[in-house]
Amino acid sequence: NAGDEDAIVIVADEKENCIDALRAVAERAKEAIRGVPEETRAANPDGTTRYMRPRPGAARMYPETDVPPIPISNEHLERLMMNLPEMPERKVERLIREYGINEKLARQLQDSEYDDLFEIIVKETSVPSTFVAATLTETLKSLKREGFEIERLSREQIIKVFRLVGSGRTSKEALPEIFKWLSRHEGADPEEAIKELGLAMLSKHELQRIVKELIDQNRRLILERGERAFGPLMGMIMKKYRGRVDAGMVSALIKEEISRYSKGVD
Known part of the structure; x- marks a missing residue:
């Protein structure tokens, strides 16, 4: 039925x-x-x-009969153990300990393709480790989201860009623009990018002249605000010369000139 x-x-x-x-x-x-x-x-x-067929169980798990056994010595096992990659948690701890970066950056580096590149750059240049880590894990990712083909950048190009920053040839603030230019000119030399973009660093002498001229042009602002004129003056220079000056040097020179002017020293 x-x-x-x-x-x-x-x-x-x-x-x-x-x-x-x-x-x-x-x-x-x-x-x-x-x-x-x-x-x-x-x-x-x-x-x-x-x-x-049923899923294989323990009864179906047996050695491959067509392949002869391969003896593995203790020495071979020891060599393998010595060449195992660094465990993620240990690497994070080491990056924090050796390079003084925070845990967030250390974990981002460990999860990125730039973890070994970070260590090379920090060892070969004088660029601060925190800035290097943030650039590799955040700045490059941000540029990629904006549509720039960051994968076109070679390791050698990235290292050279940081070398140029470390040697004072260009500033940290210029890096995003340099990376953008390099992504559009595959295989180009970073020095060419600096030249084409006009991002070569101003000399200290040039910067001193610019700051002094700015102070002379804004005497009234300094008279009215005194040391509080620092912020607007800093903004004026960085707006015009960002990427070509070191912000720390600009800050020091402006404070020095404001102090000199306030004391009536030419």
Whole structure:
């Protein structure tokens, strides 16, 4: 009395084998009620699936019989252990300890493709480690989100850009513009980027002249605000020369000139 939605199982064999087979069918039906059985299934042309074989258990796990055993010595194991990559947590701790960066930057570096590049740059240049880490993990990522093809930058280009910063050839503030230019000119020399963008650092003598002229042009502001004139004056110079001056040097020169002017020293 099977209906349209009923399944019929026909087993033909010796009675004992038939009983075993039907018991297996019944057990499988019970499993299907509880959920999808753990098994390997094949796809049918109509999008349904069919049973192929049970998932392999411990009984099916055996050595490959066609490959002879390969003896592994304790010395070989020791060499492997010595060359294992650094564990993530240990690397984060080491980056914090050795380079003085915070945990957030250390974890970002560990998860990035620039972790080893960071260490090379810090060791080869005088650029502060925190700035290097932030540039590699945040600035480059931000530029990529803006649509710049940062993946075009080679490791050598990135290292050279930081060398130029460390040697005073360009400023830290100029890095985003330099990286943008390099992403549009694949394989170009970072020095060419500095030249094309006009981002070569001003000399200290040039900067002193610019600051003095600014002070002379804003005497009234200094008379009215005194030391509080520092902020507006700093903003004026950085707006015009950002990327070509070191902000720390600008700050020191402006404070010095304000102090000299306030005391009536020419």
